[in-house]
Amino acid sequence: MVGKSNTIGFIVLLFISIYGCQRDNSADYVFAPTPYQFPERKNGYPIYEPNTDNPLTEEGIALGRYLFYDPILSGDSTQRCADCHKQENAFADPKRFSIGISGAQGRRNGMALFNLMWHPEFFWDGRASTLREQVVVPIEDPKEMNSSMSEVLKKLNRSTFYRRLFYNAFGKHIITQDLYAKAMEQFLFTLISFNSEYDKFFRGEPTSFSEAAFRGLTLFNKEPQLGGADCFHCHGNIHLGSFKMVNNGLDETHNSDLGYAETTGKDYDQGKFKVVSLRNIALTAPYMHDGRFATLEEVIDFYAQGVHANSPNIDPQMDQIPKGLNLTTQQKSDLIEFLKSFTDSEFVNNPNFSNPFD
Amino acid sequence: MLSMKTHYIYIKSYFIAALMFLSISFSSCKKDDSKTNGGNNDEKIEYKIHFKHLFAGNPIVYDTMIYEDAAGNKMDVQKIRYFLSKISLVAEDNSITEISDAVYIDSREPETLTFSSKKNIANGKYKGVQFIFGLDESMNISGRFMNFPEVAMEWPEPMGGGYHYMQFEGSFTGKSGLKNYAIHLGRINQTENYFKVEIPYSLTINKTPLEININMNVEKWFDSPNPIDLDTMPSMIMMNQDYQTKFKQNGAHVFTID
Amino acid sequence: MKLIRISFFITLIAFIISGCDKEKEPKKNEPLPEKTPALRLTFNPKFNGRDLEFNKMKYITTGGDTLNVQRVQMILSNFELIKTNGETVKLDTFAYLNLAENRNQVNIDQEIPEGEYKGIRFMVGLDSAINHGDPMRWGKNHPLNPIVNNMHWGWQGGYIFWVCEGYFMNNGNSNEIFSFHMATLKYLKNIEIQTSNTFSLGNNKKAARDIDVNIDKYFSIPATYSLKLNGAVSHSSSPDEDLRMDVLYGNMDNTFELK
Numbered sequence: 001m002v003g004k005s006n007t008i009g010f011i012v013l014l015f016i017s018i019y020g021c022q023r024d025n026s027a028d029y030v031f032a033p034t035p036y037q038f039p040e041r042k043n044g045y046p047i048y049e050p051n052t053d054n055p056l057t058e059e060g061i062a063l064g065r066y067l068f069y070d071p072i073l074s075g076d077s078t079q080r081c082a083d084c085h086k087q088e089n090a091f092a093d094p095k096r097f098s099i100g101i102s103g104a105q106g107r108r109n110g111m112a113l114f115n116l117m118w119h120p121e122f123f124w125d126g127r128a129s130t131l132r133e134q135v136v137v138p139i140e141d142p143k144e145m146n147s148s149m150s151e152v153l154k155k156l157n158r159s160t161f162y163r164r165l166f167y168n169a170f171g172k173h174i175i176t177q178d179l180y181a182k183a184m185e186q187f188l189f190t191l192i193s194f195n196s197e198y199d200k201f202f203r204g205e206p207t208s209f210s211e212a213a214f215r216g217l218t219l220f221n222k223e224p225q226l227g228g229a230d231c232f233h234c235h236g237n238i239h240l241g242s243f244k245m246v247n248n249g250l251d252e253t254h255n256s257d258l259g260y261a262e263t264t265g266k267d268y269d270q271g272k273f274k275v276v277s278l279r280n281i282a283l284t285a286p287y288m289h290d291g292r293f294a295t296l297e298e299v300i301d302f303y304a305q306g307v308h309a310n311s312p313n314i315d316p317q318m319d320q321i322p323k324g325l326n327l328t329t330q331q332k333s334d335l336i337e338f339l340k341s342f343t344d345s346e347f348v349n350n351p352n353f354s355n356p357f358d
Numbered sequence: 359m360l361s362m363k364t365h366y367i368y369i370k371s372y373f374i375a376a377l378m379f380l381s382i383s384f385s386s387c388k389k390d391d392s393k394t395n396g397g398n399n400d401e402k403i404e405y406k407i408h409f410k411h412l413f414a415g416n417p418i419v420y421d422t423m424i425y426e427d428a429a430g431n432k433m434d435v436q437k438i439r440y441f442l443s444k445i446s447l448v449a450e451d452n453s454i455t456e457i458s459d460a461v462y463i464d465s466r467e468p469e470t471l472t473f474s475s476k477k478n479i480a481n482g483k484y485k486g487v488q489f490i491f492g493l494d495e496s497m498n499i500s501g502r503f504m505n506f507p508e509v510a511m512e513w514p515e516p517m518g519g520g521y522h523y524m525q526f527e528g529s530f531t532g533k534s535g536l537k538n539y540a541i542h543l544g545r546i547n548q549t550e551n552y553f554k555v556e557i558p559y560s561l562t563i564n565k566t567p568l569e570i571n572i573n574m575n576v577e578k579w580f581d582s583p584n585p586i587d588l589d590t591m592p593s594m595i596m597m598n599q600d601y602q603t604k605f606k607q608n609g610a611h612v613f614t615i616d
Numbered sequence: 617m618k619l620i621r622i623s624f625f626i627t628l629i630a631f632i633i634s635g636c637d638k639e640k641e642p643k644k645n646e647p648l649p650e651k652t653p654a655l656r657l658t659f660n661p662k663f664n665g666r667d668l669e670f671n672k673m674k675y676i677t678t679g680g681d682t683l684n685v686q687r688v689q690m691i692l693s694n695f696e697l698i699k700t701n702g703e704t705v706k707l708d709t710f711a712y713l714n715l716a717e718n719r720n721q722v723n724i725d726q727e728i729p730e731g732e733y734k735g736i737r738f739m740v741g742l743d744s745a746i747n748h749g750d751p752m753r754w755g756k757n758h759p760l761n762p763i764v765n766n767m768h769w770g771w772q773g774g775y776i777f778w779v780c781e782g783y784f785m786n787n788g789n790s791n792e793i794f795s796f797h798m799a800t801l802k803y804l805k806n807i808e809i810q811t812s813n814t815f816s817l818g819n820n821k822k823a824a825r826d827i828d829v830n831i832d833k834y835f836s837i838p839a840t841y842s843l844k845l846n847g848a849v850s851h852s853s854s855p856d857e858d859l860r861m862d863v864l865y866g867n868m869d870n871t872f873e874l875k
Contacts, residue, residue: 046752046763118756118763202516204598211540214514214596221515221770223853226501232515236770237762238752244766268671316686316781316793319849501854515853516770548748 028164031171033057036190042203045194045238046118054182056189059169062356064187066165067180069355072155074101074145081138082355084110088348090280091191096291104143107257109291112284114193114347115277119243124273124289126245127263131188132181149177156180193279193347194238201341209341216338219331224320229303229327229335233317234275240342241277245269246315249307249322250288257290271313282340283348296339300332402476405457405568407445409472411438411465413576420466423531425577428585433530433539435576438465439511440524441493442572447479447563448486448556455479458489460497462508465574470507479563487559487570487615492523492552498545513544517597520545523552526579532589539588541579542596543605551602559615571616578612579605653723655697655817656824657736661688661715663832670716673783673791677835679842682785683794685831688715689779691759691767693742694806697728698735700814705729710742712759712767715829730818735810736827736874741777744801748774769799776851777803778868780834784843794848796864803852803865809874828873837870839863 036056038048050056067073068081084098085091093110100106108124116122121129128134138144139152156162156175166175169183198217201209221236222228234242245260251271254261260272273289287293293302308314309322327335347353411418413425413435423434445458457477464470492498498520503509511521526541545551561568580586584604595601661668663675663685673684695707711722741747746760751768754761760775762768767776778798786792798805815823835841841863850860 043750044752047755049756120763201594202597204592204600206592207594209594214594217516218512218514221773222500222512223851223857225849225857226504226854227509232770236516236773237766237768238770239763242766243763310790314793316783316795319793319795319851322793499855501856504854504856516773519773548744 029167031167033059033169036061036186039192042194044202046115048117050117050189051185054185056186057169059165060183060186061190062187063162063165063169064183064185065353065356066162067184068187069357072159072162073139073147073152075147075151076101077155079145084144085113087350087353088283090114090193090283090344090348092280092284094285096286098144100141100144101146102142106141106143108289109286111276112280113188114191114279115239116191117189118239121243121245121274125260125263126274131185132178135181135184135188136177149180153177153180191347191353193344195346196279196342196344198338198341199344210337212334212337213341214338215331216334216336216341219327219335220338224323224325227326229300229325229331230319230321231278231303231335233319234315235278239277240279242275243277244275245272246275246317247271247273247311247313248275248303249309249311249314249318250292250302251311252308254312259289268313271311272315278339279342280344280347282343296336297332300327300335304332401478401565403479403563403565403568404474404476405479405570406472406474407458407461408569408571409442409463409465409470410571410573411576412573415575418465418576423529427530427580427588429587429589431530431532431588433588434528435526436528438524438526438574438576439463439507439522440491440526441511441521443490443493443497445473445487445489445572447484447561448488449480450483450485453480454488460493460502462503462511464507467507479568481564482562484561484563485559486557487572488554488556489572490552490554491609491613492543493521494552495550498552513596518545518547530588537589538593539591540593540595541605542594543602544596546597546599546602549599549602551606553606553609555610555613557613557615573614573616575612575614579608581608582611584608652822653725654728654822655724655815656822657722657724657827658824659713659715659720659722659827659829661685661720662828662830665830668831673785675832677832677841677843679835679840679845681835681843683831683843684783684791685780686716686782687779688829688831689713689765689767689776690740691742691765691775691777692722692738692740693746694737694739695722695724696737697733697817698737698808698810700732700734703731704737710759712765714765728817730816730821732814732816733823734812734814735808736825737806737808740798740805740807740868741801741803742775743804747801751775774799777805780831780864784848787844792848794843795851796849796861797851798861798865798868799852802858803861805865805868807868807872809872811874813875826875828875830871830873834864834867834871837867839867841867 034057036058041047071077071080073081079101084093086094089112091113096109097105097107098110111124116131122131122134128137136149139147139149153175162175163173166179166183167173170179172179197207197209200207219229220231222230224230234246254271258270261267261269282296285294287299293299303321304325304327307318307322314322418435421434421436423432425433425435427433440463441460442463443458443460444456445461446454446456448454457475457479458473461473462470500515500519503511503521508521511525513520513522521544523543524541527539529536529538543551584607586604586608591601592598668675668685670685673682675683675685677683690713692711692713695709697705697707699705705728707724707726709722709724713720751760751762757764759765767779769776776797776799779796781793781795783791784794809827811825815825817823846863847860850857852858852861
């Protein structure tokens, strides 16, 4: 009797699972991804070079966007990437130190996310060399989302919603870490910001770029011995940031946070952190790897008078800056006006990057 | 004041380096002298060049909304600062005598409105005056001017560096009310926008002091061949080659001599 | 006979499958078998004839400065090879070298006419069209991509051609920065170096040659340069700075040495 009901149960189960499979193969489970069209590239802007093993598709991007805004990635399903990377802040964290699901506080400021296709390394200390490595770290960090990739993959594979989206994007029924990372990469690569007033000014387009900003532009690109602020050695390229690992002389000694040396193990890399892009900088306070400066005024004051000339491994590109910049109040405010011209309001208001669950 | 101080320290610390090249500088000085065509009379002639700024024939009344652009927008004039360079006399035989380097002019600063110097200028008949509006490649180099007021004409390095040719500013009443305009001319990246002005003008040099007036007829900047409507002109034209070209073309008949 | 045929067929299939596999799944992080270039030039930083160690305050120049060299970077173009009979062969190579980070090789892998070669010419820097062209048109690994070399001045300002940076002991016996950036068309530098140790190229012949980059000579031959006296910074950015760059620009003629 027991055996018989077991058999019936088995048959019912089989039926359900077959039915399930059939559902899997129904209209929702289509793999015909639409290639993504990047915005038109203009002269002087970088060419688009997504990874050849992960061409961007509408489906992959949409999936990555859901993941970015879904607390499913955290240990207790309460925290999303977007909680510490807010669109209105150019996907940076306005908190000095991000707070994880356990209430623990990190030791560095959450970095802004845009134009990531062109970054050679990720994190303040460059410990991830690809975005696909990067997107796993916060999930597994006990001070952040405090989960594990295997846990997250279990949850994703249990979700019919994600099984369908992954199939649509990659044509695979089983969600793996590789596919998760590729989906995230696709969405994050579309976060492109090259439409600030500064850009419009350089392209000769109508702009609110001001006379004060123009004076700031001159100071920004001028050597200190000629009376300039000498920002351009590290922030002069199209990204307004070299993405190199350097010590800008923040501290007299390097004790609490060794920066790049924690990645390379070399003494001469102590105190070095990634040079960030200044794009959208007015939206990404607080500043520096440890968020020690709350305002742009504080940052300018630091570079003008607060750089530690004897900081071990200070970058030679800091040049004359440690001797002090003689900037007038007017010049400092001109520089800040210029920094504000890097804000890309289209980017922070782009509906394609907002929460898809809303 | 601040910049003077920086400049002083800068010069001092590099005095030795400068000495190393003194001999080179001497030889180049000699070369410069031999270029002038005043070899046949040893006496230097004193000369003065006056710069005048007129709107429709009258001296400009600043900060007052009494002028109009080509589209009829009411406008005023607040600032005109510019460089003229390589001012030269053209002799009947087409030989050219340069009588200035780069000259900075601020239409509201009387001490910049007369350029005076001395030079050997050959006696004889001259048929014209020519100069460069702005600075040519040989002069438009970052770091050439270390002090105010010239240093305030700087042009940022990512835009090709060097200096503005002109900063001409004021306000106007457009469709949406009072706005500012800024006609800032200069080189965009590698595109040079300076231009040479050649004006027929007869004069005879006979060891007598020379005085000439170079007039900027300001209304002509807005006139032809490209009528300027300040209301449709972008607020920043420093990266706008279309507008740089328009002003370059209009500028060809802005200057007169008397 | 049939057996042989079948086994041949199976082997063939096995080959095809394994070939397919390789194409489908390239093994990650495993460098491709290195193709030896026709000519490999390795640039070695030297001080007084010995390998220069970066990040060490120990080098004493003829001008009396004690140096710690942090960076030696350069952008090279217009390579030409010189045959023993004086003929030259143009190469279409660009290179960005960063000697402190061991990016020190120029690999030339194009068809080279057969012959015996004795020398190399190259330009430190780029001609005007490339120097002021769109800097972002280059792919992400191209030597002229500003993110690769960090030697571009923004938008179309042009490249820095040569960087030599570090610290020196100043009069107060503390570390001070020295920084020389050679840039602008005025400072394009043509280098020609020759060796008695000639090399054969062409017709599948390959050669590798070392080029010494003598930092001691950069500060001493023919003009002795003193950071303390003559100034420790020049970025070729003003006529006054050019006074210093002119000296070092002259010394570059003796900085490179083909072994």
